[in-house]
Amino acid sequence: MQSDKPMLQLALDTLDLDTALEFTRLVAEVVDIIEVGTILCLAEGLSAVKTIKTLYPDRLVLADVRIAEAGGLISKMVFEAGANWVSVLSSATLSTMEVVAKEAFSHGGEVQIELQEDWTMENAMKWQALGIKQVIIHRSRDTEKAGMSWGSKDLDIVKDLSDKGFKVSVTGKLSIDDIAVFKGIPVYAFVAGRAIRDAGNPTQAAKDFQNAIKATWS
């Protein structure tokens, strides 16, 4: 599944499972990772994760439950539902990270830390010492609000985390035009939600993302 080329992750943040399935039906075979978003998990419960994994056993499935506490129990539920990856907030305590990592690894799964505003590299290295390899970074709200693409500050952070050994995914209203901005920067996965779901032809939109990734990383 892993390669030098970034993967494409479909974010499913619909309000119910059936609406999500309308899109997975069209794009599941084109994307690499299917993210069952926080909103969908809350709307439907973790049975949504189970249904998605049952339908698409060959896709990586991220349960984006954003663990803050009770990490052992939540991650157990998530991996038993069939998820490959689980998300944890960077503001969770190190002991929460530790129990989540232990649970994830016992299922052959991975942990993805969602970098919130106040994350520090010092903490990131502690997560890495626990065996956690993935982080996900959101485009800074300021550039997003200003309608700008990813800024050099964002890109430097991605590069820095990658240099330190992390697999870094990026998210935040990504469009196909944003992909080329990351040329030369190691990105683990690009997350796209509305850019695929709101497209007139979601299958083609997902293919266009993959083609833009291939073109930039060729």
Place this chain on the structure above:
Amino acid sequence: MQSDKPMLQLALDTLDLDTALEFTRLVAEVVDIIEVGTILCLAEGLSAVKTIKTLYPDRLVLADVRIAEAGGLISKMVFEAGANWVSVLSSATLSTMEVVAKEAFSHGGEVQIELQEDWTMENAMKWQALGIKQVIIHRSRDTEKAGMSWGSKDLDIVKDLSDKGFKVSVTGKLSIDDIAVFKGIPVYAFVAGRAIRDAGNPTQAAKDFQNAIKATWS
């Protein structure tokens, strides 16, 4: 609902709704607030909140979804499911707090900020400026792990937040014996989960909590 005497909140962190209902059936009329915990929300989806509120319309219902992001949409879902209160993590951005507060107030609801390790009083005053009145504080893990009751440091924080105008709830493996420790300190609600659910007689355990509160605040 509000009085000088602290309220009693039942935390429901069961893995499914039916197990939760086994307990609410026994104690809903004794407690003041029913918390639909993060784990139950994830296990069953927000229909769990709807079922609890439908069964117990006169109880306050907290949807403990611990919002980190996407606050507008999640809080809309939560209040439409019938919750009175919604929880938000202290690490959420101020703009997330703002959209949650707006959504909550439009439903006559309230926002409860869960204080994580790195919260600051400076931020707390910004939440208050948004109209957010409730915070919940967890007993420090160190004292919990050491098997000790609430420490004077914890109590000072409760008092300080209360002095600054917050309604402060407290949680963290509370037992009936802990209640008296808070004598003279303004507590908005005591949260009890396992101490009630694991009791041989949950109804009596909830009554014992209420009696301990009455005795301490008489």
